[in-house]
Amino acid sequence: MIKKILLLGSGELGKELVIAAQRIGQHVIAVDSYKDAPAMHVANEFEVIDMLDGTALDAIVAKHQPDLIVPEIEAIRTERFYDYEKQGIQVVPSAKAANYTMDRKAIRDLAAIDLGVKTAPYKYAKNIEDLTAAVTFIGMPCVVKPLMSSSGKGQSVIKTEEDIVRAWDIATNKGRGDKEEVIVEGFIDFQTEITLLTVTQKKGPTLYCPAIGHRQERGDYQESWQPVHLSDDDLKTAQEMADKVTKALSGAGLWGVEFFITNNGVVFSELSPRPHDTGMVTLAGTQNFSEFELHLRAILGIPIQEITLERSGASAVILFKEDLEKVPLYDGLDKAAQYEKSDFRVFGKPITRQYRRMGLGLAYEAKDQDPKISVERAKKVAECIKVI
Numbered sequence: 001m002i003k004k005i006l007l008l009g010s011g012e013l014g015k016e017l018v019i020a021a022q023r024i025g026q027h028v029i030a031v032d033s034y035k036d037a038p039a040m041h042v043a044n045e046f047e048v049i050d051m052l053d054g055t056a057l058d059a060i061v062a063k064h065q066p067d068l069i070v071p072e073i074e075a076i077r078t079e080r081f082y083d084y085e086k087q088g089i090q091v092v093p094s095a096k097a098a099n100y101t102m103d104r105k106a107i108r109d110l111a112a113i114d115l116g117v118k119t120a121p122y123k124y125a126k127n128i129e130d131l132t133a134a135v136t137f138i139g140m141p142c143v144v145k146p147l148m149s150s151s152g153k154g155q156s157v158i159k160t161e162e163d164i165v166r167a168w169d170i171a172t173n174k175g176r177g178d179k180e181e182v183i184v185e186g187f188i189d190f191q192t193e194i195t196l197l198t199v200t201q202k203k204g205p206t207l208y209c210p211a212i213g214h215r216q217e218r219g220d221y222q223e224s225w226q227p228v229h230l231s232d233d234d235l236k237t238a239q240e241m242a243d244k245v246t247k248a249l250s251g252a253g254l255w256g257v258e259f260f261i262t263n264n265g266v267v268f269s270e271l272s273p274r275p276h277d278t279g280m281v282t283l284a285g286t287q288n289f290s291e292f293e294l295h296l297r298a299i300l301g302i303p304i305q306e307i308t309l310e311r312s313g314a315s316a317v318i319l320f321k322e323d324l325e326k327v328p329l330y331d332g333l334d335k336a337a338q339y340e341k342s343d344f345r346v347f348g349k350p351i352t353r354q355y356r357r358m359g360l361g362l363a364y365e366a367k368d369q370d371p372k373i374s375v376e377r378a379k380k381v382a383e384c385i386k387v388i
Contacts, residue, residue: 001300003026005021005067005068006060006061006066006069007072008073008076009032009071010037012349012357014030016283018030019292020292028045029044030045031047038349047060054079057080068091069092070274071098071274076098078099081098090299092253092273096251097251105124107271108122118268120185125183128164131184141159142157142158142185144156144170144182144184145182147181153174154170154172155219192260195212197256197282198254201304206246209226209287210226213225221278223378224277224279225374225375226281238259241257254274254298255272256271256279280315281362283343283360284311284374289307294307312364312367312370314377316360316379317357318358318359318360320354325352328349328352336384339380342377343362343381344361344382346385360382
């Protein structure tokens with residue numbers, strides 16, 4: 001049962017996955033484009049390569065001969081995954097899933113066209129002229145996103161015609177990967193945004209975590225809380241949508257499926273075939289297994305009998321807001337530790353960037369308590385920790 005896992009992407013989500021893997025004796029090689037990425041601190045081995053270089057990716061796979069390839073980021077030459085599957089390597093959750101979900105165009109067309117799942121209206125654009133036409137068709141306000149990105153990188157809102165050129169520049173310069181194409185989405189008037197962590201198993205039923213609410217700025221989450229109140233009808237609809245999309249993509253693992261909850265029902269937003277940033281709230285002990293433990297068990301084929309809510313909780317991000325690239329130091333851990341029913345994480349990233357997520361404040365209450373109580377305390381914990 002000891003497997004060799006090649007982790008492609010070694011940020012804070014990957015770090016927590018490696019810790020979960022180490023607890024049950026797995027062997028992990030952490031890969032990223034820079035040295036000293038968070039997951040490299042706790043992995044058995046590490047490699048530094050450009051994962052958009054297919055030849056370099058092939059060489060790493062040939063060198064290590066892993067049992068599993070586990071993507072953690074979008075900027076990977078995912079079309080190579082089909083060949084790795086033919087070699088007998090398990091790609092998580094599957095080569096199809098990884099390839100589709102690393103590209104907003106593929107996953108959006110699958111959901112909206114092939115599966116008939118309700119989404120925001122959308123168009124694609126490959127140049128300024130296409131973008132102008134798409135904005136005219138969709139209407140303002142609308143949201144522009146790169147086809148490949150994470151944590152809100154490259155996203156912006158177009159409210160006036162003057163925003164179009166700026167939105168194009170942001171999307172093409174700050175997205176990940178090498179595709180100079182964007183998606184333009186109609187602006188959804190929503191009550192709340194949720195993440196439904198969905199676990200597909202090799203043998204056994206698909207399971208759903210209690211829904212997670214979250215608040216975003218610049219396309220990146222700032223706080224998340226679990227559980228979030230949903231009507232029975234909205235929860236059932238979200239579960240049915242998540243089941244339909246994950247079955248079409250195939251494979252075992254944990255998926256972060258995002259939805260808008262509106263006055264007119266549930267609207268599918270995005271999907272990640274791996275632990276989700278908003279799901280870091282599960283590090284506050286809100287569930288019997290964290291999202292990282294669930295992902296690991298699912299991909300290894302270890303049966304998961306149930307997912308239970310153990311307490312309500314919240315997470316709040318620690319951001320570095322200045323436009324500087326410096327080696328970070330941290331102050332205020334002692335102050336953060338003075339809050340009851342709380343915890344924190346420092347990710348150990350080797351360099352700062354503007355709005356880079358550097359850590360996390362966590363808080364929790366009894367499961368029958370309003371998780372918004374925990375949100376305020378998690379924010380206070382996060383505010384105590386200064387990146388200097």
